Amino acid sequence: ADSQSNRAAVQATNDDASASKLSCVKKGYMQDDYIHLFVRKPVRRSPIINRGYFARWAALRKLLYQFLDCERHTEEKGTKKQILSLGAGFDTMYFQLQDEGKAPDLYVELDFKEVTSKKAAIIETYGQLREKIGTTAYISREKGEVISEHYKLLPVDLRDIPKLDDIISLANIDPSLPTFIIAECVLIYLAPESSQSIVGWTSKTFSTAIFFLYEQIHPDDAFGLQMIRNLERATAWDMLKVYSSFIEAQERRRIERLEIFDEFEEWHMMQATLLRGLCNQ
Ligand code: SAM
Secondary structure (H helix, E strand, C coil): CCCHHHHHHHHHHHHHHHHHHHHHHHHCCCCCCCHHHHCCCCCCCCHHHHHHHHHHHHHHHHHHHHHHHCCCCECCCECCCEEEEECCCCCCHHHHHHHCCCCCCEEEEEECHHHHHHHHHHHHHCHHHHHHHCCCCEEECCCCEEECCCEEEEECCCCCHHHHHHHHHHCCCCCCCCEEEEEECCHHHCCHHHHHHHHHHHHHHCCCEEEEEECCCCCCCHHHHHHHHHCCCCCCCCHHHHHHHHCCHHHHHHHHCCCCCCCHHHHHHHHHCCCCCCCCC
């Protein structure tokens, strides 16, 4: 059941995510110097949505930093690392990490061609993005591809597992290097068999990988159970726990002063049930 309209609706969730991130940036929750380039119609989100996005962004960032800062050195590979983002949408993490001098040796983003084409066009249009991927980068709007030494954007339907194998060689991914795989609000749009195959593919393909899954799940429904079961040695946290014990108290205090917030009950309910709605608000 992959009608055109369904596919378009799934892709549109990316525009909603980008607009929400921009809303957070404008209110001072987080810094992202690039997301505005990807949003055509800025919107103002409610404080509860902003806070939810902030928590998601801060949690991913903290884990990414832990991964990137970890000095795991092997004789033959040095400390090279990779990030693979599944259904990356218009995420700008690579450009931010470049600014911070923290970008890994290879950052690969995958999404539907309709989305990667738009992203490639935007990268080509804006000098501040182009300069981050280097002047020798190959950019094709038609193919929906950006290929540079350290950053690659490629079109693929994630349900097509053999194609994912091709991506490994196309993007020059080294499956033996430590790899941080991001699936942020993506697997929920797939049939359970497909998300299972993707998770299975990553564990078969990579020898040292962290799989960061952020999803609107109920830990006791079919999708939630499957996600938790699938990930070897997985830890699942609800966002209430992430917000109150993983994000620094100082950061919490800072963002709690940004807007009047009186939706406490709703916030607790929403976060404890893992954020239904935040991705596609
Ligand atoms: N990960 C990004 C973020 O958190 O900002 C984007 C999230 S957006 C809600 C979901 C993304 O997954 C969309 O860009 C959509 O096109 C992509 N996606 C969903 N199903 C996909 C599939 N089968 N193949 C490739 N991309 C897919």
